[in-house]
Amino acid sequence: MKQITKLLYILFILLTAASVNAQQTKPTASVSGLLHNEQEKPLDYATVTLLRAKDSSVVKGTLTNDAGNYLIDRVTAGKYIIKATNVGYQPTFSAAFEVSAAQPAVNAPLIKMRQSSRTLQGVTVTSSKPLIERKLDRTVMNVENSVLAAGNSALEILERAPGVTIDKDDNITLKGKQGVTVMINDKLTYLSSTQLAALLRSTDGTTIQSIEIITNPSARYDASGNSGIINIKLKKNKQSGTNGSLTAGVAYGKNFRDNTSLNLNHKVGNLSVFGTLSHGDLTRENIIDINRTVISGPTTTYFMQNTLMKRKLHYNNFRVGADYNTSSKNTLGFVVSGDHTNEYNNNKSVTKIGSTPFVVDSVQNTPTSVNQTYRNIAVNLNDKLVIDTSGQEISIDLDYSKFKNNSFANNDTYFFLPDGSVQHPSLFLRNQTPSSIRIYTGKVDYTYPINKTLKLEAGIKASSVKTDNDLRAEIESSGTFINDTSRTNRFVYDESVSAAYFNLGQTFKNTSVQIGLRAERTVSTGNLITYSQVVHRSYLDLFPSLFINQTISAKHEVGFNFSRRIDRPDYDNLNPFVYYLDQYTYEKGNPFLKPQYTNSFELSYTYNKNINVTLGYSHTTDASVDVLYTDTVKKATYKTNENLQTRDNYNININTPYTITKWWTGNLDVTGFYQKFKSASLYGSMLSNGQAAFQGRATQTFLVPGYKFELSAFYQSASSYSIFKLKSQYAVDAGVSHSFYKKKMNIKLAVSDIFNTRKNRLSTDYGSTNLNLVQKNETRVARLTFTYNFGNSKIKARKHQTGAEDEKGRVKSGG
Structure with missing residues (x-):
């Protein structure tokens, strides 16, 4: 109980410091706006970048929320444009607009984004993620659209991930090493090998989006797991x-x-x-x-x-x-x-x-x-x-x-x-x-x-x-x-x-x-x-x-x-x-x-x-x-x-x-x-x-x-x-x-x-x-x-x- 009390006390200090910091750095002006697709639906979690109109230099950026809205604060006076990017859509720019001290809150022009696609012999082909994707600190296996994932359990899919093997006792090995930490949606499972095997065997493979393999995690993650971390991402909802x-x-x-x-x-x-x-x-x-x-x-x-x-x-x-x-x-x-x-x-x-x-x-x-x-x-x-x-x-x-x-x-x-x-x-x-x-x-x-x-x-x-x-x-x-x-x-x-x-x-x-x-x-x-x-x-x-x-x-x-x-x-x-x-x-x-x-x-x-x-x-x-x-x-x-x-x-x-x-x-x-x-x-x-x-x-x-x-x-x-x-x-x-x-x-x-x-x-x-x-x-x-x-x-x-x-x-x- 003492540890939880200390945790809440430190949390209070951090929140207080954050609140004071936010109060001491009042923005000169703010820019807000809305992103839509061609069907007039809001685009959530798209990347929005504020650019200077004169040379297109980057000022700052943010993401849209669930309703397609975005807000950029601490903007000084000047002329700007908004650049919007999103996976599967063409990059789109807004018309130029001006921010002045006399107008502390500016609504940028509405941006409508078009889906990125191309036609191949009468068939529309849209972008899709590769089965195996390598990122800076991890390897990602995108199983959401994989045929082999159909009808398999999470344990059977995991066995197909790069460098992963599962032995006769359901112990998970990564690149020849045991001691792998398994997470689901960035959350530790708190299960040992036998219980973890039962959980993964009872997890439907059709609910899985991807499997991330992190061989050397940073200090942000718990220090357990000498072979690294396997993070199983479940499918998430995507629209209003x-x-x-x-x-x-x-x-x-x-x-x-x-x-x-x-x-x-x-x-x-x-x-x-x-x-x-x-x-x-x-x-x-x-x-x-x-x-x-x-x-x-x-x-x-x-x-x-x-x-x-x-x-x-x-x-x-x-x-x-x-x-x-x-x-x-x-x-x-x-x-x-x-x-x-x-x-x-x-x-x-x-x-x-x-x-x-x-x-x-x-x-x-x-x-x-x-x-x-x-x-x-x-x-x-x-x-x-x-x-x-x-x-x-x-x-x-x-x-x-x-x-x-x-x-x-x-x-x-x-x-x-x-x-x-x-x-x-x-x-x-x-x-x-x-x-x-x-x-x-x-x-x-x-x-x-x-x-x-x-x-x-x-x-x-x-x-x-x-x-x-x-x-x-x-x-x-x-x-x-x-x-x-x-x-x-x-x-x-x-x-x-x-x-x-x-x-x-x-x-x-x-x-x-x-x-x-x-x-x-x-x-x-x-x-x-x-x-x-x-x-x-x-x-x-x-x-x-x-x-x-x-x-x-x-x-x-x-x-x-x-x-x-x-x-x-x-x-x-x-x-x-x-x-x-x-x-x-x-x-x-x-x-x-x-x-x-x-x-x-x-x-x-x-x-x-x-x-x-x-x-x-x-x-x-x-x-x-x-x-x-x-x-x-x-x-x-x-x-x-x-x-x-x-x-x-x-x-x-x-x-x-x-x-x-x-x-x-x-x-x-x-x-x-x-x-x-x-x-x-x-x-x-x-x-x-x-x-x-x-x-x-x-x-x-x-x-x-x-x-x-x-x-x-x-x-x-x-x-x-x-x-x-x-x-x-x-x-x-x-x-x-x-x-x-x-x-x-x-x-x-x-x-x-x-x-x-x-x-x-x-x-x-x-x-x-x-x-x-x-x-x-x-x-x-x-x-x-x-x-x-x-x-x-x-x-x-x-x-x-x-x-x-x-x-x-x-x-x-x-x-």
């Missing part, structure tokens, strides 16, 4: 009035899937209201084959395990909000989002055990059923005050998020001899695992353009997180279930983070420089209540950043950036609960896991705004990775997380869109990387493991009258990670879309992994662990999606980022 879209889709691989979503937007006067509702039913299969060898003294035991996992997911997601313009400079808003998901898992595992290879001495049959419910809700209140037209503004965010997960699991094990007779009595286990996470955050961001070339950004943030995980384990004895004291456990984790940052950016003629510094103080307590074991930590860290961009000529640009990052452990990775696949295979968390720190460097080159090349290097200390341990007494293998000494990553990425003809375009993205892991004490011996690897994706787009075809191919070479060696994989996707009924309706057909080739294959032979694993998900899926757009098509909601993004990114949500 009422509009919306309805999407319905079906899919089939080995199992049937369906999805529907409704998006509605309404704007009247100063009030904008928006909402999205999504529903889906998803069934998929996952086959895992594990062969492992356990050496215990003079005895060697061989395990051959085959598991069929069938998962059914029924989800309902919603997101509603509103923005209200209390004045031309201030906007209040709120957003409420929620997730109501039921998941049913039925796993069938058969393990053959022998003392010699391929000879079976006994068989274990382990059917497992897991029913889980996810009930998540997040509330954001925000306020944005534009202090003046120079760009000075302040924004405030208050967030509350609550995640509830309840899991019921039955794990039965039957023991047989090779001839099918019973070896010994069956083992029956069951678990109930209620867990909850509550997150409170507050943040303030302030932007102050000191002059035309120098800008200051500063802000503060406070967050408080509490997780409560209660594992209630039971074992069957004499026909009744009793408490299993060896597994029952309760783990409570509290964490608070206080942060402050500044960015200072300077623009020269051909050079731009930005330096930043972020400070974060973390206080955490992990309480393993059952065993009265408490882990307390308190630490203060500084995270500097530096960005330099140099324009050499019209066709050549180079850049350099540096940042320091932190990865705090996911909440579930700290939880020491044991989760069984069978009595010989399980996983558990590590309450002593420490945060890892990464220094990242990146050098970039852009040719002709088209070909992009980046060279990157990062050094991580206390690197947190998945490892396997083998209990040679119980002959069980289990997965957990450990801190290794260091991890070094070298990478190069080449991305280029290209045009072969007017109807054939494409994009090529290739990433090469080498990462080395070192540890002096893993399994009591030295670890030094590294391997060079590469991955690439080529996408082709073909346009014919009324139709759009896309073809995408992916390949990843063999690589290594921690103690594991991973084999190569590849896949080919294809899709076609057709728009009709005045382009208000669209139908898309897409097939992912056409040749059903994508599978995960890994192995390890380190210490006492010898294992080979092959995992085949249900990747070949055909999807048919129908979309109907209705109402006005250009309502535009205010872009907004809440303050709870970093904490949400560490919550796990099943899947």
Whole structure:
């Protein structure tokens, strides 16, 4: 509570200073006006520039609001013209007008803008964004109009983003590095890898506009995520009035899937209201084959395990909000989002055990059923005050998020001899695992353009997180279930983070420089209540950043950036609960896991705004990775997380869109990387493991009258990670879309992994662990999606980022 009080006090000081500053700099005169298109509709968020009439020199600029109005203050006497620009429209100039001291408020002449289009053999072609777009500090994947996005979930679309891979456990990797922070609409998800996978799997791909990949974020962002940030932008409303879209889709691989979503937007006067509702039913299969060898003294035991996992997911997601313009400079808003998901898992595992290879001495049959419910809700209140037209503004965010997960699991094990007779009595286990996470955050961001070339950004943030995980384990004895004291456990984790940052950016003629510094103080307590074991930590860290961009000529640009990052452990990775696949295979968390720190460097080159090349290097200390341990007494293998000494990553990425003809375009993205892991004490011996690897994706787009075809191919070479060696994989996707009924309706057909080739294959032979694993998900899926757009098509909601993004990114949500 003290942190929130301090936050509000600093906020009051900033608002007071801003108000005094605004009062002390009264403008000589102001210029206002209105922008329309050819249909007499207002053009919102268009760029308006005030020019001197005598030489067209730039004085200052601004953006139009939702109603197409603009206001430019602090204008001295003289003759001026207005230049208006907007995406998809021709640049337009107003007639000349005069500003004088005798007339403090001037209404500029109305400007009507014409849409920019050209005719090609009777077909009107309008400008559209490329699938992959490279910007100064990020790479953008524009999936809104992509055929391959139709019917896919957000997780499946993310897997197609440049440099992104998703492993068998749904961990997201960027350019060969784990530890990615995922945001949705500039807001942290506060979910760990498992929960995040469930959320993304239940997010309809048709609601996504673009995916932004930020490999080296500035000090404005939370310092978590050694691989950078992936920001998923959902579609936003774009015009006054009422509009919306309805999407319905079906899919089939080995199992049937369906999805529907409704998006509605309404704007009247100063009030904008928006909402999205999504529903889906998803069934998929996952086959895992594990062969492992356990050496215990003079005895060697061989395990051959085959598991069929069938998962059914029924989800309902919603997101509603509103923005209200209390004045031309201030906007209040709120957003409420929620997730109501039921998941049913039925796993069938058969393990053959022998003392010699391929000879079976006994068989274990382990059917497992897991029913889980996810009930998540997040509330954001925000306020944005534009202090003046120079760009000075302040924004405030208050967030509350609550995640509830309840899991019921039955794990039965039957023991047989090779001839099918019973070896010994069956083992029956069951678990109930209620867990909850509550997150409170507050943040303030302030932007102050000191002059035309120098800008200051500063802000503060406070967050408080509490997780409560209660594992209630039971074992069957004499026909009744009793408490299993060896597994029952309760783990409570509290964490608070206080942060402050500044960015200072300077623009020269051909050079731009930005330096930043972020400070974060973390206080955490992990309480393993059952065993009265408490882990307390308190630490203060500084995270500097530096960005330099140099324009050499019209066709050549180079850049350099540096940042320091932190990865705090996911909440579930700290939880020491044991989760069984069978009595010989399980996983558990590590309450002593420490945060890892990464220094990242990146050098970039852009040719002709088209070909992009980046060279990157990062050094991580206390690197947190998945490892396997083998209990040679119980002959069980289990997965957990450990801190290794260091991890070094070298990478190069080449991305280029290209045009072969007017109807054939494409994009090529290739990433090469080498990462080395070192540890002096893993399994009591030295670890030094590294391997060079590469991955690439080529996408082709073909346009014919009324139709759009896309073809995408992916390949990843063999690589290594921690103690594991991973084999190569590849896949080919294809899709076609057709728009009709005045382009208000669209139908898309897409097939992912056409040749059903994508599978995960890994192995390890380190210490006492010898294992080979092959995992085949249900990747070949055909999807048919129908979309109907209705109402006005250009309502535009205010872009907004809440303050709870970093904490949400560490919550796990099943899947």
